[in-house]
Amino acid sequence: MSKTISVIGPNSALCTNDLLDFAFNLGVTLVDLDYTVINGGMKGVMEAVFKGAHNSTNYAFGKTIGIIPSYERSDANEFCDIVIPTGMGYARNILVVNSSDTIIALAGGAGTLSEIAFAWQLGKTIYTFDNFGGWSKELADIEIDN
Numbered sequence: 001m002s003k004t005i006s007v008i009g010p011n012s013a014l015c016t017n018d019l020l021d022f023a024f025n026l027g028v029t030l031v032d033l034d035y036t037v038i039n040g041g042m043k044g045v046m047e048a049v050f051k052g053a054h055n056s057t058n059y060a061f062g063k064t065i066g067i068i069p070s071y072e073r074s075d076a077n078e079f080c081d082i083v084i085p086t087g088m089g090y091a092r093n094i095l096v097v098n099s100s101d102t103i104i105a106l107a108g109g110a111g112t113l114s115e116i117a118f119a120w121q122l123g124k125t126i127y128t129f130d131n132f133g134g135w136s137k138e139l140a141d142i143e144i145d146n
Contacts, residue, residue, distance in 0.1 A: 002036040002063075006096050008115045009045030009106035010134065019107055019132045020048045026104070027052025031063050038099045040092065041066020041076040041083060045106050050079030067095045094118050101125065107134030120144045 007026065009019070027049035030037050037053050039046040050064040066080035071087040086092040090111060097103060097118040105116055105128045113135040119126045128136040 002034060004038055004065075004100040005030055005035045005102045005104060006038045006100040006115075007045065007049045007104045007106065008039060008096065008108065008112050009049075009136070010108050010112060011042055011044040011046070013044070014107060014109055014134065015044045015048075016132065019045065022129075022132070023048035023106060024052035024055075026106075027054075028056045031056035032058050034058060036063050036065065038065045038067065038096060040096055040111070041068040041080045043077055045108075047077035047079060050077060054079050065099070067092050067099065090114065097124060098122060103127070105129065105136035105139075107132040107136055109134060112136065113139075117144065 023045045031053040037049055053059060053064050061081050064080055065082045066076045067084045068076050069089045069092050071085050073083045073085050076083040093115045097115050102125045103119040105112055116135060116139055128140040130140040
């Protein structure tokens with residue numbers, strides 16, 4: 001069974017080119033390491049990670065799973081191999097987090113913050129990158145509570 005990892009981060013509005021490049025390269029690396037990558041399946045960091053995953057020499061169909069907030073499969077980015085349309089809006093964030101043992105957080109706004117909080121409460125391993133700002137920077141090296 002392939003290892004799963006969720007990469008969380010902002011939609012397009014909060015993304016810089018450096019962040020998107022990093023997310024792309026992260027996607028390549030994760031699939032090179034035989035991970036299946038899960039995220040919210042929309043644009044921004046989510047699309048960049050999946051696009052990178054598709055560029056890995058180890059890529060095979062099924063390596064990218066998008067758990068999207070709407071009911072419409074067509075709302076997912078084009079690099080989602082498997083689309084799970086929830087119709088749950090932001091509440092789908094718990095599904096994104098609970099689908100993996102490990103979470104990588106890149107920058108992010110309120111949606112990323114909620115996913116980090118869910119991950120913390122569920123006892124997931126969380127890696128936060130502080131070089132792109134957002135909630136991943138704010139919460140790097142901090143224990144939220146006991």
